[in-house]
Amino acid sequence: MTPLASLDVRKIRGDRILLDLLSDKWTMSVLGSLCDHEYRRRFNAIRRDVPDISQKSLVQCLRRLEQNGLIARRVLTTRPLGVEYVFTELGMTLEHPVAALFDWTLRYGDAVLAARGEAEAAPSDAVIPELDG
Numbered sequence: 001m002t003p004l005a006s007l008d009v010r011k012i013r014g015d016r017i018l019l020d021l022l023s024d025k026w027t028m029s030v031l032g033s034l035c036d037h038e039y040r041r042r043f044n045a046i047r048r049d050v051p052d053i054s055q056k057s058l059v060q061c062l063r064r065l066e067q068n069g070l071i072a073r074r075v076l077t078t079r080p081l082g083v084e085y086v087f088t089e090l091g092m093t094l095e096h097p098v099a100a101l102f103d104w105t106l107r108y109g110d111a112v113l114a115a116r117g118e119a120e121a122a123p124s125d126a127v128i129p130e131l132d133g
Helices: 003-015 017-022 028-037 041-049 057-067 097-123
Strands: 040-042 071-076 083-086
Touching: 017 028, 017 097, 028 040, 028 041, 028 057, 028 083, 028 097, 040 041, 041 057, 041 083, 057 071, 057 083
Parallel strands: none
Antiparallel strands: 040 083, 071 083
């Protein structure tokens, strides 16, 4: 591989950073919970906001976001004791990309679901034309 090609591969892999972070099943819901509550939320409150998430999955998701510098974990010594997760300065930079994804979903989600329904209703033995190339 030439140095130039190697640089292109590294750039492409770098371009996937955001997609890899957000592609987890629960990440968008967890980030949404934080965004909806002034960018900070206690562990159990996030769990209530994302009702289908297991405790293990929530812990894994939060750790991943923390390891990537997007949120910080703060132990609260007030009564009742607890743990709060807050956006870091880096995490706050996700506001516009995440908002754009939510807006796109609101705008086109019904069309995606309709297309999915059509695909599921189509015969499974449909012939897919070959592409010239």
